[in-house]
Amino acid sequence: MASLNVGNLGEYLREQRRAAQLSLRQLADATGVSNPYLSQIERGLRKPSADVLQQVAKALRISAETLYVRAGILDEREREELETRAVILADPSINERQKNVLLQIYDSFRRENGFVPGPDADANADGGAGPRKDAEPRKDAEPRKDAGPRKGDDAGADATEDQDPHS
Numbered sequence: 001m002a003s004l005n006v007g008n009l010g011e012y013l014r015e016q017r018r019a020a021q022l023s024l025r026q027l028a029d030a031t032g033v034s035n036p037y038l039s040q041i042e043r044g045l046r047k048p049s050a051d052v053l054q055q056v057a058k059a060l061r062i063s064a065e066t067l068y069v070r071a072g073i074l075d076e077r078e079r080e081e082l083e084t085r086a087v088i089l090a091d092p093s094i095n096e097r098q099k100n101v102l103l104q105i106y107d108s109f110r111r112e113n114g115f116v117p118g119p120d121a122d123a124n125a126d127g128g129a130g131p132r133k134d135a136e137p138r139k140d141a142e143p144r145k146d147a148g149p150r151k152g153d154d155a156g157a158d159a160t161e162d163q164d165p166h167s
Helices: 007-019 024-031 035-042 050-060 064-071 076-090 096-112
Strands: none
Touching: 007 035, 007 050, 007 064, 024 035, 024 050, 035 050, 050 064, 064 076, 076 096
């Protein structure tokens, strides 16, 4: 059988499984993947799908993206970008609008430095095309005549004209 260049993945999985103090059979039970198939992956004889890697990562409590890189499904830069996006999206201290703004800024810096945003960039940030959640619907379809910002349009301000400052 031809080498699939997944030996590094197999060795890594074996190390992680042993560190988790799991037998191959226990890992098979935890993932729903057969014991012989996992054994072939560990020995570098099979290249698993992304779904299998995700199941294994979950059972071992490790990053699926790390396994994707080791399996050649993702390159290192894509993994780093995905992890950065995941951290931003998972942060409970900022709201969805702030997360979208951060992702837009992140994408603009990456473009400026010669990197193309990943495939999930549009799914995570609306690119400014969607309406703000705190904005009132416009009654007219014409563009604004004045170029200046309206109250509440400046960055970081969630206030609108209709809000009572004493509430």
